[in-house]
Amino acid sequence: MNKQHYVAKILSNATYARQQQASAFAPANIALCKYWGKLNHELNTPITSSLSIGLNNYGTSTEIYLDQHQEDTIYFNEQAIDKNSTFFERIQDFLALIRHDNLYFTIKSRSNIPLAAGLASSASGFASLTLALNQLFGWNLNQQALSLLARLGSGSACRSLWQGFVEWHHHSDPFLSFAEPINTTWPTLAIGLLIVSHQEKAISSRAAMNITAATSPFYPVWPTVVNRDLSLIKTGIHQQDIATLGAASEANAIALHALMHTATPCINYDLPATRAAKQRVWELRESKIPVYFTQDAGPNLKLIFLKKNTADIKQAFKNIIVIDPFELSTER
Numbered sequence: 383m384n385k386q387h388y389v390a391k392i393l394s395n396a397t398y399a400r401q402q403q404a405s406a407f408a409p410a411n412i413a414l415c416k417y418w419g420k421l422n423h424e425l426n427t428p429i430t431s432s433l434s435i436g437l438n439n440y441g442t443s444t445e446i447y448l449d450q451h452q453e454d455t456i457y458f459n460e461q462a463i464d465k466n467s468t469f470f471e472r473i474q475d476f477l478a479l480i481r482h483d484n485l486y487f488t489i490k491s492r493s494n495i496p497l498a499a500g501l502a503s504s505a506s507g508f509a510s511l512t513l514a515l516n517q518l519f520g521w522n523l524n525q526q527a528l529s530l531l532a533r534l535g536s537g538s539a540c541r542s543l544w545q546g547f548v549e550w551h552h553h554s555d556p557f558l559s560f561a562e563p564i565n566t567t568w569p570t571l572a573i574g575l576l577i578v579s580h581q582e583k584a585i586s587s588r589a590a591m592n593i594t595a596a597t598s599p600f601y602p603v604w605p606t607v608v609n610r611d612l613s614l615i616k617t618g619i620h621q622q623d624i625a626t627l628g629a630a631s632e633a634n635a636i637a638l639h640a641l642m643h644t645a646t647p648c649i650n651y652d653l654p655a656t657r658a659a660k661q662r663v664w665e666l667r668e669s670k671i672p673v674y675f676t677q678d679a680g681p682n683l684k685l686i687f688l689k690k691n692t693a694d695i696k697q698a699f700k701n702i703i704v705i706d707p708f709e710l711s712t713e714r
């Protein structure tokens with residue numbers, strides 16, 4: 383099945399009541415158990431399931447307007463996006479899947495995520511665009527169908543439709559590979575964004591993922607690692623046990639980066655400051671402060687800890703941004 387047929391099937395359940403404009407917000411998400419490797423490259427289905435946590439009011443707001451001109455115009459953080467850029471192309475490819483009646487759009491996206499945080503703003507970007515399109519056309523699709531659509535923009539976008547813990551299911555049937563929320567809150571949990579470098583990353587997560595899956599001799603064990611970590615992370619969530627959740631999330635990130643280190647060419651996102659920050663996390667644990675890290679395709683870390691330890695964490699990491707994932711705020 384190609385993308386067009388896939389989208390047509392999802393939209394066959396949609397209603398249609400077009401408006402002139404719409405807007406939506408979607409939170410960024412951090413994977414505690416990572417998505418790394420595609421089963422179906424065209425439909426963006428994953429080899430394994432993954433599990434993330436939403437970042438409350440940190441994310442992307444997207445406004446969309448029907449445009450009279452015969453072309454799309456896209457603004458990101460008030461700047462017009464170059465029509466020859468990969469960023470523009472990715473959004474155009476996504477819009478091409480739902481375009482009909484020669485309709486064109488003006489899209490204004492704003493992200494309040496610190497750009498250097500290595501937090502894929504593409505996840506919240508495509509999720510908010512999908513939600514905005516649902517409103518613009520009055521599709522009235524349910525969250526599951528919207529997750530199936532958002533996945534085409536960026537895999538992790540399918541997890542950005544909800545706050546809190548979200549699991550994205552792997553499945554050989556592309557219509558069953560959607561994300562859904564895990565119905566639990568953990569009000570004492572905190573997430574820290576630790577920016578150790580503002581340097582641009584050398585290789586995109588998309589390219590790094592494909593190179594790793596194709597060349598690391600250890601990639602075949604990745605699904606086993608994910609099964610182990612996913613199950614421990616779920617236990618940690620259900621028992622609200624920071625040690626179980628944190629240790630499994632950290633182990634999963636370490637395994638992810640070990641895979642990348644063994645790819646050809648070697649992919650390394652660690653900077654000396656990244657190594658130093660990991661060391662500091664381990665030292666804090668030695669001194670009985672339960673703090674754990676996770677790391678995506680970049681040098682910055684995200685810390686997982688309990689709110690009661692915030693003062694200690696802030697003392698150890700001066701510039702950390704602390705997020706409360708469960709006390710939801712509408713301030714953006």
Ligand code: PMV
Nearest residue numbers: 413416417536537538678679
């Ligand atoms: O969804 P993508 O193509 O941006 O890839 C996301 C990759 C990681 O952030 C490293 C892992 C994840 O599950 O979010």
